[in-house]
Amino acid sequence: MGGFCRGMDSTGFGTCRSTVTKGQDIQYDFSLTFSEAIFEIEKEFDLSHLETCEVCSGTGAKIGSKMKICSTCDGRGQVMRTEQTPFGLFS
Numbered sequence: 001m002g003g004f005c006r007g008m009d010s011t012g013f014g015t016c017r018s019t020v021t022k023g024q025d026i027q028y029d030f031s032l033t034f035s036e037a038i039f040e041i042e043k044e045f046d047l048s049h050l051e052t053c054e055v056c057s058g059t060g061a062k063i064g065s066k067m068k069i070c071s072t073c074d075g076r077g078q079v080m081r082t083e084q085t086p087f088g089l090f091s
Helices: 034-038
Strands: 002-006 015-019 083-085 088-090
Touching: none
Parallel strands: none
Antiparallel strands: 002 015, 083 088
């Protein structure tokens, strides 16, 4: 999966999020012994991947409903909370 990172925020830390892009290649890592590679053995494995819901197009909204921005996170999907501790501010 691809990802993006934003530069440092007011706390001095950058933020990264993992994103899914349509049409991305699928990668699966597994190990083979030397003899398995030489003799071209066949192995089965389960492969899971994300698919976009055809009903809601990945929004999670019911058919006919209207989307609205979350009042808690303002649509960012994250909430920043800062607390005073004996060691200073903790976010």
